Amino acid sequence: MALDIVRHHQALSRLMESQTPVVIVTLLAVRGSAPQDVGAKAIVTAVGLAHGTVGGGKIENAAIEHALQMLNSGDRPTNDMVTWNLQTDIGMTCGGEVKLFFEVFGRIDWHLAVFGAGHVAQALIPMLMQLQCHVTWIDPRIEWLQRVPDHPRLTKRCVEHPEQLVAEQSPGSFFVLINRGHATDFPVLCELLKSRQAPYIGVIGSLQKRKVLERELGQAGVDKDRIAAFTCPIGLSIGNNSPAEIAISIVAQLLQQRDSVGAQSETPAR
Template identity: 50%
Template sequence: MAPHGFVERLAELARVGEPFVSVTMVEAVGSTPQDTGSKMLVTTEGLSSGTVGGGKVEHKAIQHAQAMLADTSGQAPVHQLVEWNLQRDVGMTCGGVVKLFFETYNHSDWQVVIFGAGHVASAVTSCLGQINCHTRCIDSRSEWLDKIADRDRLTKIRTDDLPAQVAALPSDAFVLCITMGHGTDRPVLAEIFRQGRTFPYLGVIGSRAKRGVLVRELVADGIPREQAEAFHCPIGLPLGTNEPGEIAISVVAELIQERDRWRGKK
């Protein structure tokens, strides 16, 4: 039986999109510290809920789960079944054997962060909702965020300080700046470059002329030119009209193309 609060904590972690591993003891033979069916949840910070026995075996299991979460190559295993001899593999005096099943959640999900919640950003968010993707939409305008329908794997963040959100972005996120305009896109870009953050994809909506202005202003702000030029603008594949829905399809198509390239797919 799962420990009290386990299911509730699992649901909470799944809802907010935090990467975690569910660990289940599927078999326990001989002298072992816990029974078959025991469970725990592990995040990047460590044990979050439950137990598979405590002591050395649990410590090793937590380290194994965290190592799975630390692999951001896009090719990390989603599930793993391991068998450990407690004496040989874990260093315990008891001679039992345990089999543990590790299941990752949110870790292999594609992460897309959108700064902005206007017409195009809303259309991109809606388009991403049709595929296996966790989306984070950030804007200062609650009335625009409220127009975007709530759903699983969508986090809406209302803040007056968009650049302050940069530090909390996952390193494997695909990041889009689709804010009210140049004046609100540039501070986000500048903060990304000042923090030395690199993402698999960083894009800003706009024309080639806008890109030139952004690069000049970033360089004037002290960002090295090579770094200041490290973003996509315009974004999206060259197809369709300027209608928000068609722009969104072109943008998401390019994101999928870049995601597959990043993951090493042909």
């Protein structure tokens, strides 16, 4: 038991030093049979179970799912106590109950979704990883996503139709559209403006591109007031047109907007 406690603290220390948000799950009580003793602990990060166990199998899967929901939702409390019936709540054949306590540490409430993995994104993503935010990075090209090292606060998604992931993004997310061109930016932008509101929607490109986007959004049936709800060109008017300096201008604008409105929860688009 003493060795388990030491290993738990060592694992937690490593994660906290790397600024990785975690949920500590503690098994408080058991009625009936359970595959772990009271006091067992597990550490969950955004990528799943990082250390320990509270029982394995369906109990642990349910605990991990609950922990991930707490990590990914800024409007949830930072601690929670649940009592689950092993049959009705977990789907196990044996009877009994488990009581679990969930504690969130270092949760990131500023979420960004970056669509596109080209040269500007290659410069932007490492910069964002220096900030206290979580980034979902989306592109159909896995080889481009793999060019940037993995990070606990970076989720890479390789999908053929990126607009399909708009609905999955956390409430209050900031959206950065820096795809390969108009044909890939437009479907994502159209879906965003039709289905959600967000503190920030930025699209890379020129004023001429904005005019084209506005015309095509109108043709696609997007309301006029929603058409005005995106930023293009993206970034502050600083620097040159190199990928690194464009990325710096985007980060500066994101920070400016974050500090202006806060990472507020969105309301459904009407």
